[in-house]
Amino acid sequence: MLLPPNLYAKNIEVYTEFLPPFQLMLANQVTGSATVQVKQILENAQLPYHIQMVPWARAYNIVKSSPNTFIYSINRTPEREPYFHWITVVGKISNGFIALTSEQTHVSNLEDIKHEVTAVVRNGYANELLQEKGFIQNKNLYVVSTLEQQIPLLLNGKIKYIFSNLQSVQHAMLSLQLDPSLVKVIYTEAAWTRDLYLATNLNTDPDILRQIKNVSAESLP
Numbered sequence: 001m002l003l004p005p006n007l008y009a010k011n012i013e014v015y016t017e018f019l020p021p022f023q024l025m026l027a028n029q030v031t032g033s034a035t036v037q038v039k040q041i042l043e044n045a046q047l048p049y050h051i052q053m054v055p056w057a058r059a060y061n062i063v064k065s066s067p068n069t070f071i072y073s074i075n076r077t078p079e080r081e082p083y084f085h086w087i088t089v090v091g092k093i094s095n096g097f098i099a100l101t102s103e104q105t106h107v108s109n110l111e112d113i114k115h116e117v118t119a120v121v122r123n124g125y126a127n128e129l130l131q132e133k134g135f136i137q138n139k140n141l142y143v144v145s146t147l148e149q150q151i152p153l154l155l156n157g158k159i160k161y162i163f164s165n166l167q168s169v170q171h172a173m174l175s176l177q178l179d180p181s182l183v184k185v186i187y188t189e190a191a192w193t194r195d196l197y198l199a200t201n202l203n204t205d206p207d208i209l210r211q212i213k214n215v216s217a218e219s220l221p
Contacts, residue, residue, distance in 0.1 A: 011050040012208070014038065014070040015059035017121070018147060020171030022073045022091045022196065025053055034073045034090040038198050041088070044215040047208065055145040057123040067203040073196035075125035084199035085209055091196040095126065096188030097161040098169050100154065107187040110134075116160035117142050119150040125194070126163040147172050154183070161186065 016023045022034035030051045042049045049070075052059075063071040064083050073091050074080070097113055099105075107113055110133055118135065119142045120126035127143060135141040142159050144150055151173060153159045162169060162183075170180035200209065 011048045012042070012068055012070060013062075013066075014042070014049050014051045014072070015063055016051060016053055016072050017056040017059055018053055018172070019073060019165075019168050020175070021167060022093070023053065024171065024175075034196060034198075037088075037090045038070075038072050041198065041212060041215055045208075045212045047212065056121050057145065060123045063199070063201055065201070067201050068205055068208060070198060070200045070204075072198040074199050075194050076197050076199075077125065077128065079128060083202055085202060085204060087198040087200060087212060089195045090198050093165045093168075093194055093196055094188065095163060095165055095192040095194070096185040097163055098154075098166055098183050099161050099186040101182055101184045103160075103184075103186060105186075110187075113161060113187060114140050116140065117158075118161040118163050119144055119153055119159045120163050121145065121147060121150075129192075130163060148176065151176060151178070 016030065016035070018024060021032055023030060023032040025031070030053050035051065038051070059071055060074075063069045071084070073093070074084075076086055097107070097118065114135065117140050118130065120130060122143050122145055130141055131137070137143055142153065144153070147164060147168060150159070150162045150164070151169070154162055155178075166183070166185050169183055173180045173182065200212070
């Protein structure tokens with residue numbers, strides 16, 4: 001089934017953040033493993049689209065409140081479940097506390113980590129999770145807008161940990177012309193390995209939603 005001509009004539013706005021290797025910017029184009037899948041779904045659905053890479057909090061708040069907008073790569077959590085239609089999985093991410101490789105402190109549980117400051121992205125999965133675990137903003141939780149902003153804070157000793165995916169942090173370090181071997185995972189848990197989704201606003205046009213769900217089921221391996 002194809003959408004009737006001009007059902008949605010203008011570009012659908014799709015929002016994402018810098019999170020390599022899932023989404024990154026090369027030669028002024030948004031690319032990455034998740035981006036490739038999202039583009040394939042939208043093109044197979046014959047929907048014109050425009051992808052914007054912005055800080056996560058902006059992407060999240062826009063799509064949460066604006067019909068006919070899409071977001072990726074987003075963790076699916078109980079708190080977020082009511083606000084979106086969850087289209088399909090576009091990746092898997094393994095999160096953990098990342099420290100400088102030179103860090104000698106032994107960490108065996110979250111209580112050890114709470115004595116130091118961890119950086120997270122505003123409105124991101126890490127921000128939500130660590131607050132649930134008892135971390136407190138401006139005490140042991142430092143909130144910033146992007147992954148890239150966390151790296152100099154870690155290198156300068158203003159924070160002790162980044163809660164993120166090691167591969168993403170190392171890619172970001174490479175983009176800043178830094179040695180990725182400077183960082184390591186110091187603590188993680190199995191529950192922090194999660195699927196990443198393409199999602200859309202709860203009030204997205206039903207015809208658009210129906211078509212994109214049809215092709216997403218067919219186009220991904």
